[in-house]
Amino acid sequence: MSSPFILLNYKTYLQGTGQGAVEIAKACKEVSEESGIEIAVAPQLPDIYRVASEVEIPVFSQHLDGIGAGSFTGHVFGKAIKEAGAVGTLINHSERRLTLAEIEASLKSAKEFGLRTVICTNNVPTTAAAAALGPDYVAIEPPELIGSGIPVSKADPEVVSGSVKAVAKIDPAVKVLCGAGISKGEDLRAALDLGSQGVLLASGIVKAADPKAALEELISLV
Numbered sequence: 001m002s003s004p005f006i007l008l009n010y011k012t013y014l015q016g017t018g019q020g021a022v023e024i025a026k027a028c029k030e031v032s033e034e035s036g037i038e039i040a041v042a043p044q045l046p047d048i049y050r051v052a053s054e055v056e057i058p059v060f061s062q063h064l065d066g067i068g069a070g071s072f073t074g075h076v077f078g079k080a081i082k083e084a085g086a087v088g089t090l091i092n093h094s095e096r097r098l099t100l101a102e103i104e105a106s107l108k109s110a111k112e113f114g115l116r117t118v119i120c121t122n123n124v125p126t127t128a129a130a131a132a133l134g135p136d137y138v139a140i141e142p143p144e145l146i147g148s149g150i151p152v153s154k155a156d157p158e159v160v161s162g163s164v165k166a167v168a169k170i171d172p173a174v175k176v177l178c179g180a181g182i183s184k185g186e187d188l189r190a191a192l193d194l195g196s197q198g199v200l201l202a203s204g205i206v207k208a209a210d211p212k213a214a215l216e217e218l219i220s221l222v
């Protein structure tokens, strides 16, 4: 099996804001180098440039709007994200839901600017629909488990294995991540055993007293 992909979403957690965003990214980079596992970070939009400038690590945006250059006040433009140093973006996170048409437009914009794409979903049917759009990854995250500390890979293994199966049927090139409540080595191990190719996670690392130690524990059973 190939090495997993770990994507750390900072959300708007205080610990991952401003300089904290840089410090957590440095911890991720160290653990990534020590282990050979790809770890990417998704800081808040205003922190993308600072993290990408100060730490050599893949940086993702937490959101992207499917708009072009022009009259779009307050929107997130793919070219700006790319030039800030991002290499990818989340699309349709549970805390930043989009309509189907908006997801498609966001994906198109991300692809236009060469960004890696992760469409977040909440169940097997939406995962199947997202896979049909052809992103690099879909990330299945049942909303009720997000931030709960209860790992999706243990509490709802069927939604992970069901998503893996559905995506394989629709487009085997699309990779599957899972997330919600993932924080321990055994949670990541269970996620990989269910066929996912990595995890999207947040609070277990960002809010940890020692994010580097938490990351080392997370990957201990890979």
Ligand SMILES: O=C(CO)COP(=O)(O)O
Binding pocket: 009, 093, 141, 145, 146, 147, 148, 149, 179, 180, 181, 182, 200, 201, 202, 203, 204
């Ligand atoms: O929403 C998530 C990642 O995008 C999951 O959050 P938690 O890891 O805090 O459950």
